[in-house]
Amino acid sequence: MSLVLTADNAMGTVERGTPVILFDLDDTLLDDLAAKQYYMPRLYDACREHIRREREEFYSAWKAAIPRYHSMYASGQMTFEEQRFHRVRDAFANPDMPDQTVAQSITAFDRLFKEGWCPFADTHATLDALVGFRKGIVTNGNTIQQQEKIDHLGIRSHFDCIIISEQAGFPKPDRRIFDLACRVLNCTPADCIFVGDSWEIDVIGASRAGMAPVWINRYARQRPEELPEVRVIEQLRELVGISRGLASLIALTQPRRDKSSTRSP
Numbered sequence: 001m002s003l004v005l006t007a008d009n010a011m012g013t014v015e016r017g018t019p020v021i022l023f024d025l026d027d028t029l030l031d032d033l034a035a036k037q038y039y040m041p042r043l044y045d046a047c048r049e050h051i052r053r054e055r056e057e058f059y060s061a062w063k064a065a066i067p068r069y070h071s072m073y074a075s076g077q078m079t080f081e082e083q084r085f086h087r088v089r090d091a092f093a094n095p096d097m098p099d100q101t102v103a104q105s106i107t108a109f110d111r112l113f114k115e116g117w118c119p120f121a122d123t124h125a126t127l128d129a130l131v132g133f134r135k136g137i138v139t140n141g142n143t144i145q146q147q148e149k150i151d152h153l154g155i156r157s158h159f160d161c162i163i164i165s166e167q168a169g170f171p172k173p174d175r176r177i178f179d180l181a182c183r184v185l186n187c188t189p190a191d192c193i194f195v196g197d198s199w200e201i202d203v204i205g206a207s208r209a210g211m212a213p214v215w216i217n218r219y220a221r222q223r224p225e226e227l228p229e230v231r232v233i234e235q236l237r238e239l240v241g242i243s244r245g246l247a248s249l250i251a252l253t254q255p256r257r258d259k260s261s262t263r264s265p
């Protein structure tokens with residue numbers, strides 16, 4: 001297994017105890033909502049003759065099908081291609097679509113999805129401003145596609161490590177993927193802030209792994225539970241303002257981390 005690391009970190013030159021900021025990718029650095037708004041109308045138009053739903057109904061069905069099948073892919077129940085195949089059949093409400101037509105629809109989706117990839121307005125400025133912190137990405141997904149997203153956004157040079165679940169062999173919230181990031185960066189979970197949009201995958205996963213979670217809640221979602229160690233931000237750029245306090249944020253989680261060892265997973 002080869003992981004994506006820089007030479008410096010691969011050689012283990014990183015000083016222990018230096019704060020590390022780890023990021024989720026989708027909906028944290030990459031604006032997935034903007035991508036959907038770009039590609040969904042175009043996908044509907046391109047595949048209209050095969051879709052047995054009205055436009056708005058298709059949008060809802062497509063958005064619901066993404067997490068349903070992606071979680072089955074992430075947990076190893078389906079391959080990456082299978083989950084896309086099932087998503088198309090399901091969202092198109094056309095279970096009898098010939099395989100070749102499904103494949104053509106996936107090709108159209110792939111092209112449109114990539115055209116829609118874009119960073120959030122504050123992604124680049126935030127990463128630029130966090131110079132001096134070691135940074136990494138820990139993302140669930142297909143290795144090739146996640147690498148393409150990172151290159152498309154032009155953010156690769158900011159990161160000391162990039163860990164993708166397919167390549168790692170386990171997805172967030174599995175603790176092992178967070179531990180792997182620490183091994184690559186030669187740090188401990190207590191050195192790490194983890195920034196992500198998913199409460200279940202990023203916040204709870206990072207918290208159980210012993211990292212300090214930062215929940216990015218751009219769309220005013222209700223906080224699922226009160227966890228005092230979770231810092232909540234609405235924009236990525238807020239990280240810059242709190243960056244000076246990151247070390248103390250890490251320290252804040254230390255008492256709970258000691259207790260977390262007795263918590264059921």
Ligand SMILES: [Mg+2]
Pocket residue numbers: 024025026027028196197198
């Ligand atoms: Mg995400």
